[in-house]
Amino acid sequence: MNKNELLALLQPDIEQINETMHSEISQCGNALLQQILEYALFNGGKRIRPILTVLSARLCAFSRMPEGLAEEDELKPPVNLYLLAAIFEFLHGASLLHDDVIDNAGKRRGRPSANSVWDNTQVILAGDFLHARALTIAGTVGDQHTLSLIGHATAAMIQAEFLQMQTVQERNLSEKNYFSVLRGKTGCLISAACEVGAYFAQSGDAHQKALRSYGDALGLAFQVVDDLLDYQGDPGKTGKAVGNDFVEGKMTLPLIHALQNCDRKEFDRIMGLLKENPSARAGQIGEVYAFIEQYGGFDYARQGAETLVEAANEALAVFPDCQSRKILTGLANYVLTRQK
Amino acid sequence: MNKNELLALLQPDIEQINETMHSEISQCGNALLQQILEYALFNGGKRIRPILTVLSARLCAFSRMPEGLAEEDELKPPVNLYLLAAIFEFLHGASLLHDDVIDNAGKRRGRPSANSVWDNTQVILAGDFLHARALTIAGTVGDQHTLSLIGHATAAMIQAEFLQMQTVQERNLSEKNYFSVLRGKTGCLISAACEVGAYFAQSGDAHQKALRSYGDALGLAFQVVDDLLDYQGDPGKTGKAVGNDFVEGKMTLPLIHALQNCDRKEFDRIMGLLKENPSARAGQIGEVYAFIEQYGGFDYARQGAETLVEAANEALAVFPDCQSRKILTGLANYVLTRQK
Numbered sequence: 001m002n003k004n005e006l007l008a009l010l011q012p013d014i015e016q017i018n019e020t021m022h023s024e025i026s027q028c029g030n031a032l033l034q035q036i037l038e039y040a041l042f043n044g045g046k047r048i049r050p051i052l053t054v055l056s057a058r059l060c061a062f063s064r065m066p067e068g069l070a071e072e073d074e075l076k077p078p079v080n081l082y083l084l085a086a087i088f089e090f091l092h093g094a095s096l097l098h099d100d101v102i103d104n105a106g107k108r109r110g111r112p113s114a115n116s117v118w119d120n121t122q123v124i125l126a127g128d129f130l131h132a133r134a135l136t137i138a139g140t141v142g143d144q145h146t147l148s149l150i151g152h153a154t155a156a157m158i159q160a161e162f163l164q165m166q167t168v169q170e171r172n173l174s175e176k177n178y179f180s181v182l183r184g185k186t187g188c189l190i191s192a193a194c195e196v197g198a199y200f201a202q203s204g205d206a207h208q209k210a211l212r213s214y215g216d217a218l219g220l221a222f223q224v225v226d227d228l229l230d231y232q233g234d235p236g237k238t239g240k241a242v243g244n245d246f247v248e249g250k251m252t253l254p255l256i257h258a259l260q261n262c263d264r265k266e267f268d269r270i271m272g273l274l275k276e277n278p279s280a281r282a283g284q285i286g287e288v289y290a291f292i293e294q295y296g297g298f299d300y301a302r303q304g305a306e307t308l309v310e311a312a313n314e315a316l317a318v319f320p321d322c323q324s325r326k327i328l329t330g331l332a333n334y335v336l337t338r339q340k
Numbered sequence: 341m342n343k344n345e346l347l348a349l350l351q352p353d354i355e356q357i358n359e360t361m362h363s364e365i366s367q368c369g370n371a372l373l374q375q376i377l378e379y380a381l382f383n384g385g386k387r388i389r390p391i392l393t394v395l396s397a398r399l400c401a402f403s404r405m406p407e408g409l410a411e412e413d414e415l416k417p418p419v420n421l422y423l424l425a426a427i428f429e430f431l432h433g434a435s436l437l438h439d440d441v442i443d444n445a446g447k448r449r450g451r452p453s454a455n456s457v458w459d460n461t462q463v464i465l466a467g468d469f470l471h472a473r474a475l476t477i478a479g480t481v482g483d484q485h486t487l488s489l490i491g492h493a494t495a496a497m498i499q500a501e502f503l504q505m506q507t508v509q510e511r512n513l514s515e516k517n518y519f520s521v522l523r524g525k526t527g528c529l530i531s532a533a534c535e536v537g538a539y540f541a542q543s544g545d546a547h548q549k550a551l552r553s554y555g556d557a558l559g560l561a562f563q564v565v566d567d568l569l570d571y572q573g574d575p576g577k578t579g580k581a582v583g584n585d586f587v588e589g590k591m592t593l594p595l596i597h598a599l600q601n602c603d604r605k606e607f608d609r610i611m612g613l614l615k616e617n618p619s620a621r622a623g624q625i626g627e628v629y630a631f632i633e634q635y636g637g638f639d640y641a642r643q644g645a646e647t648l649v650e651a652a653n654e655a656l657a658v659f660p661d662c663q664s665r666k667i668l669t670g671l672a673n674y675v676l677t678r679q680k
Contacts, residue, residue: 140484147480
């Protein structure tokens, strides 16, 4: 299943999700707030998180049907599911709005960022609004368990931001620490998106756990590939300068692996660069790239991402081999081939 | 009941609230985050919002007791009530953290503000964490209705911030608009604090409504007095420069009243000042003060606050004349005499 086939299959759900989001935003009670939310949330995002909620629910519902009773595509999810799914886009959007203010970012997905169009005040408040609506929907359209899952994921995202700042400051080189940051920043929300879908479909513990594991591995694989693209991507496609993570002092898996396998002299040289200021590092990307390549850091990270995608797909083995499962597998495989 | 008598009566509840907050913060999962939250939330705040939740619950519970069955002070609220009460301090704290980043404030209650001690990143994230925990507690320790009340109040706070920005920009002179901003920024959260207490105590609609009305009027009165203190307070006590609202271009009740009652020439003169930049206005505070006084703006606002406090106390008439009611009345009356 290639990218275009996947997109075509997902289109009807994406449209429902977008419609639900427009409708929810239109009730925000202030014209300017509505404008900022529309701008921030409709910027070409792929709706991957809400899609995972809808597909997970459909997969669980279909798994329970007596054979031959219904065609899978006849299982139309109720409106409430799309609203619960939209929560994950709201939380993601809230964190991007706050990130852009924090980083004083000028662009987001090739367009001026919200904070370059409006004041920081308005952008921070718009993020707070999305945050509050998402959690309120979680606990009122969903229930206490749904809220608890989503509240946990939100807290984990914030804890991971703090852990990442400390990691950079301490120049912490442990893979365990690296994956803890990834899990908090991306994995938790993605696995919650899958688990909430399964829970909504009233599936049993085994199915909920399977989708949680799928989401966790998918989220980690996505981030490892992101970290690879930071060094190896085409800036024309990714929209980011090559080696940006290194310039910012972030130690990602390719670099961590190389540093753990080089000799003392090289180790000291690279760690020395990490202690300099960002502009000093910007001129050393070529050297660092060659260093990582020499010690197999890129291959190691690529293999790590492949193993995670296999784990994601294996987690789905408890489900029948149906269309929803094929799409989820297709999404996981796509992570390895994406170029932006 | 004077301020010291009130504080003495409230002390045991304040201690329980503080203990609950410490315990909740200690579970935040990151040492630095915990440090920021402790700093931001334990800065000499009076815990007025959580106190209102506890008092409202106790008043409702006592009102239902058959006469003589229990002493009021024997009605020890369950631990869960203190946790629900703490939500209001968390939401208030989250909005102060974000406000201080937005305003680039250097001080808060006479101490360096959190954003002068830590980075904006950390402070925004700490606010997000409080926000997320508050709503998660609302819907899991409380229930869907509790979450819905608190979610509504949170959204109202953000809508009111947008309304206020537009009010300043449009130089909107309507009293209705002025009170809409106050209600959103302060009234909604305070009335929710009261209503959640009543709801927790399983009181009927009439008692819930009475406490909601009390909170609404109390919150408005508090803000009107705040706006009076901005012109008439002692900077040594309030910690703010005299006329700060006018410098920022905010039109509060005393000024609105004067502008609605002056002649055309004076109107144009003051409106002209409002179109200048803040530093130009800073030199005109004396003139503006005299202008407001001449047209009775301060008296008018003072009377408005008194009427609101009367309304708050009248809303409590449905309850028996017990200690909790006396304290709530005392708190409302205190609003009129406070000097900071």
